[in-house]
Amino acid sequence: MAREWFLIQVLLITSLIGFSQCAKIGVCYGRNADDLPTPDKVAQLIQLHSIKYVRIYDSNIDVLKAFANTGVELMIGVPNSDLLPFSQYQSNVDTWLKNSILPYYPATMITYITVGAEVTESPVNVSSLVVPAMVNVHNALKKVGLHKRIKVSSTHSLGILSRSFPPSAGAFNSSYAYFLKPMLEFLVENESPFMVDIYPYYAYRDSRKNVSLDYTLFSSTAPDVIDPNTGLVYTNMFDAQVDSIFYALMALNFKTLKLMVTESGWPNKGAISETAATPDNAQTYNTNLIRHVVNDSGTPAKPGEEIDTYIFSLFNENRKPGMASERNWGLFYPDQTSIYSLDWTGRGDVDISTGANITSSNGTWCVASANATEADLQNALNWACGPGNVDCSAIQPSQPCYQPDTTASHASFAFNSYFQMNGANDVACSFGGAAMKTTKDPSYDTCVYANSSKLSKMNSSTSEVQTGAAGMILRLSILELAGLVSLLSFGIVLDII
DSSP: HHHHHHHHHHHHHHHTTTTTOOOEEEEEOOOOOOSOOOOOHHHHHHHHHOOOOOEOOSSOHHHHHHHTTTTOEEEEEEEEGHHHHHHHOOHHHHIIIIIGGGTTTSSSSEEEEEEEGGGGGSSSSSSHHHHHHHHHHHHHHHHHTOOOSSSSEEOOOOOOGOSSSGGGGEEOOOOHHHHHHHHHHHHHTTTOOOOEEEHHHHHHHTTTTTSSSHHHEEEEEEEOOOOOTTTTTEESHHHEEEEEHHHHHHHHTTOOEEEEEEOOOSSSOTTTTTTTTSHHHHHHHHHHHHHHHHTTOOOOSSSOOOOOOSOOBBBBOOOOOGGGGOOOOOOOOTTOOSSSOOOSSSSEOOOOTTOEEEEEOOEEEEEETSSSSSHOOOOOOHHHHHTTOOOOOGGGSTTTTTTSSOOHHHHHHHHHHHHHHHOOOGGGOOOGGGGEEESSSOBBTOOOOOSSSSOOHHHOOOOEETTTTTTEEEEHHHHHHHHHHHHHHIIIHHHOO
């Protein structure tokens, strides 16, 4: 009976959290540059950093091929320049899907198609073409049975609003009503998200007297901003801008439409007048944004809301027009080294001076064993930086932990990162005997090894089930629960029966 009750508890917990997914963080892969690595190398870079979601702005065949069998989910795009033929004839879209998409799907995991990008910002008015083109793309997908697996939408700038402050006064520009209302109806009918690009940087750059830099960077020292209509307190510009979209949608009675942020980021360099465009500010913004998103913080108007967000952008793009900052939003140099480090997990902090992920200390680390062979270390290192989901950017060339350039040194950093990510659990410092625990801090120079006394929010959050019949509380961490569920699938149920 006790074992049966234990099983019931486990199944109850899985029913409560098993279907809940945290919001996704992706990255935008723009290619408006003449110095970028080949798509296959970019796909390797994406996998190296365990990035699972990528947005591209077209359906380039070389890119689609490069991401085949990587497990990375792609958002592809129909450029504004293609909206006219896509909106005119269904046959144009059918042919495009047949020749440019279907040969690479599902090996390349395409999950979204954006039809047009920020059309209200386009110098040529193509907004009237968007919805007909979206309908034709959806119909083409439906013919081949993919309309449920590949969602169709279009991206917008915040300029689609006539008002964005205070957030509760958010309203769409009435001059866009002729295409916006049918688009929103299409999105609801087909369960597609409303996509918007959110850039607090521009709000600060263009209105420094009224907008605090700390407020745009998610700083804990930022002054609170109170919406006078709702009394809701805003601690950062990102939430305020997102909520202005939510309120604009609610004003048109589209209250249940899911929102997705398809671009957000911060430039790492700018003109002399663009003083906030620095690597430190870019690192701070993107680090805090990732943490905000993956923790499902939501917004004041939508607390706990999962808002999938894509960081802009993977590389600097030297062919972009405009101010210097427009060409410098990248996370990586063309040689694939990091411009600054990011904690893609959103679980720890990043030391701005070193770029290293840091957590609280309990004096235990995991490093390479002196008895391990070079081959064993390399295999374990490859696993940690791949399926193990460790952010190995700090051991890339020119980064804080690259030197000494030895397999043992790099493996130690990766082993320890995995160990701390998984709650400093003994099992997480095994690697087939290639690793060992130590109480001596292996940090050196500017290379800081993380250590933690407890699991990060995702790993340390405990599930409690109070059982009236048994009168006890079962406490399970997410990792422990995952293990139990795996065990169940291997026969505990059969054993009980």
